[in-house]
Amino acid sequence: xxxxxxxxxxxxxxxxxxxxxxxxxxxxxxxxxxxxxxxxxxxxxxxxxxxxxxxxxxxxxxxxxxxxxxxxxxxxxxxxxxxxxxxxxxxxxxxxxxxxxxxxxxxxxxxxxxxxxxxxxxxxxxxxxxxxxxxxxxxxxxxxxxxxxxxxxxxxxxxxxxxxxxxxxxxxxxxxxxxxxxxxxxxxxxxxxxxxxxxxxxxxxxxxxxxxxxxxxxxxxxxxxxxxxxxxxxxxxxxxxxxxxxxxxxxxxxxxxxxxxxxxxxxxxxxxxxxxxxxxxxxxxxxxxxxxxxxxxxxxxxxxxxx
Amino acid sequence: xxxxxxxxxxxxxxxxxxxxxxxxxxxxxxxxxxxxxxxxxxxxxxxxxxxxxxxxxxxxxxxxxxxxxxxxxxxxxxxxxxxxxxxxxxxxxxxxxxxxxxxxxxxxxxxxxxxxxxxxxxxxxxxxxxxxxxxxxxxxxxxxxxxxxxxxxxxxxxxxxxxxxxxxxxxxxxxxxxxxxxxxxxxxxxxxxxxxxxxxxxxxxxxxxxxxxxxxxxxxxxxxxxxxxxxxxxxxxxxxxxxxxxxxxxxxxxxxxxxxxxxxxxxxxxxxxxxxxxxxxxxxxxxxxxxxxxxxxxxxxxxxxxx
Numbered sequence: 001x002x003x004x005x006x007x008x009x010x011x012x013x014x015x016x017x018x019x020x021x022x023x024x025x026x027x028x029x030x031x032x033x034x035x036x037x038x039x040x041x042x043x044x045x046x047x048x049x050x051x052x053x054x055x056x057x058x059x060x061x062x063x064x065x066x067x068x069x070x071x072x073x074x075x076x077x078x079x080x081x082x083x084x085x086x087x088x089x090x091x092x093x094x095x096x097x098x099x100x101x102x103x104x105x106x107x108x109x110x111x112x113x114x115x116x117x118x119x120x121x122x123x124x125x126x127x128x129x130x131x132x133x134x135x136x137x138x139x140x141x142x143x144x145x146x147x148x149x150x151x152x153x154x155x156x157x158x159x160x161x162x163x164x165x166x167x168x169x170x171x172x173x174x175x176x177x178x179x180x181x182x183x184x185x186x187x188x189x190x191x192x193x194x195x196x197x198x199x200x201x202x203x204x205x206x207x208x209x210x211x212x213x214x215x216x217x218x219x220x221x222x223x224x225x226x227x228x229x230x231x232x233x234x235x236x237x238x239x240x241x242x243x244x245x246x247x248x249x250x251x252x253x254x255x256x257x258x259x260x261x262x263x264x265x266x267x268x269x270x271x272x273x274x275x276x277x278x279x280x281x282x283x284x285x286x287x288x289x290x291x292x293x294x295x296x297x298x299x300x301x302x303x304x305x306x307x
Numbered sequence: 308x309x310x311x312x313x314x315x316x317x318x319x320x321x322x323x324x325x326x327x328x329x330x331x332x333x334x335x336x337x338x339x340x341x342x343x344x345x346x347x348x349x350x351x352x353x354x355x356x357x358x359x360x361x362x363x364x365x366x367x368x369x370x371x372x373x374x375x376x377x378x379x380x381x382x383x384x385x386x387x388x389x390x391x392x393x394x395x396x397x398x399x400x401x402x403x404x405x406x407x408x409x410x411x412x413x414x415x416x417x418x419x420x421x422x423x424x425x426x427x428x429x430x431x432x433x434x435x436x437x438x439x440x441x442x443x444x445x446x447x448x449x450x451x452x453x454x455x456x457x458x459x460x461x462x463x464x465x466x467x468x469x470x471x472x473x474x475x476x477x478x479x480x481x482x483x484x485x486x487x488x489x490x491x492x493x494x495x496x497x498x499x500x501x502x503x504x505x506x507x508x509x510x511x512x513x514x515x516x517x518x519x520x521x522x523x524x525x526x527x528x529x530x531x532x533x534x535x536x537x538x539x540x541x542x543x544x545x546x547x548x549x550x551x552x553x554x555x556x557x558x559x560x561x562x563x564x565x566x567x568x569x570x571x572x573x574x575x576x577x578x579x580x581x582x583x584x585x586x587x588x589x590x591x592x593x594x595x596x597x598x599x600x601x602x603x604x605x606x607x608x609x610x611x612x613x614x
Binding site: 152205 | 325326327328329457458459460465467469478495496497498499500501504505506507509510511512513514515516519525528529534582
């Protein structure tokens, strides 16, 4: 195989209580990429559609991650990358991670899968770093592993695949404003109260127990964030209205997706998700900000081959 | 039935990463109590053996919790309580919780079990409060529910029963010095770094995932505490030596039990636990502090009837 076309999905990081460590993978939105082996050595980005992003491999997240893998593998060939971007950069659903993970996933397949998903995560983090000024895996891990993931630690890098209840659906609203990850990090305090930290780790524990036991009510009670949301929600116009609307219409929980401005809700059943989507659409129309809202099942596979 | 004799076990709270929320129940050490229905109304503590504790029901944790249940149930009878104390107060393995939970457990059985384990936890917390100056459930929950427990929240009170891998054993060393819970709380900072908090909730999540998946290696990697141990370990002479010895001899993890001075290790298999116990015994002898050390399986049942 000399060419692979793939779907690289959007992802939701943090998941309310699990700042910096939890994430899950979406199905409804994602980039498409084509990775092609070339006789000439090196990495080239030959096409970018959808959004205006740099072709320079040292400045493009997909290029930087590709170079990290390329230097490690040192293959006899080179690679061309085409990026058909559907995930808007800065939307809070892992746009840079989709690109960074997609390029290394595709190259790995074309090289005969020498690297594990964990190793691909490490390469992709190099790309992610140029978007967020620090290495993170909370979007990359769900993109590469699928389902719900927990970043157990960065050094050494360890990713846990968590179970996903069958009937879980996400609703994501993306208000068309940009919140930069770096800015969203600056707004956070360096220290938090021990009391709030205890609440947060109790909820992380409970959420993971709820995922293991298919306890939707417990998942619902665990989807709270007393640490980050009070700060970052200020950057998202109408956040409280979205949250109230979603919860009133049966969502299990609602929180900021990554660093925002996208806001996710988790719902039990597609029917509830559709109801929540429709209610959010109606409620947010009065906000006078352009937005998109969609329902997605949880993507259990992560990045996948299309051809 | 007019009388019940019961075993009320020692418990380990916090379990390294889960400060204030995680706990597990021991088998090897516990108090015995006899609860007896009386024609005369009211609660009386008629016997205390083992340690010098107040007979005044308003000053004894078993009395205070008993009164909380008694006032709620308002039965036609009264109760006598005999306490045969084996768990030294202030040892860090839930001595007050064993008493507070034991009295209400016994009364509940004699009244025909009108209350759930969760309701008993709430009563017992009233007793626990006079020992630690605030209401906690992290020792009471494992005493009443058995196994590993997570205190999801205090208001409303919610306790989760976590799975316990079959081959898990605890080694507990109790240096014979007293660390008061209230003092051990004072030493803690009000605020912690967000960075450490993230490490902690990642470990709580990983530990619970490890308990669900019988992944002893993951349990081992999750048993770290970057928040509380750096402060409280200073109150325990030889803590680092205990920890190093245990880990070197195969323990999965070692941490402070509750507010100390007891130190617990978790081990895979009884054989490893015995090896760890013996190594700790040898290492701690040079410390010139009297101590006890014992191996315990995880008590899956919690408090139980003896007659």
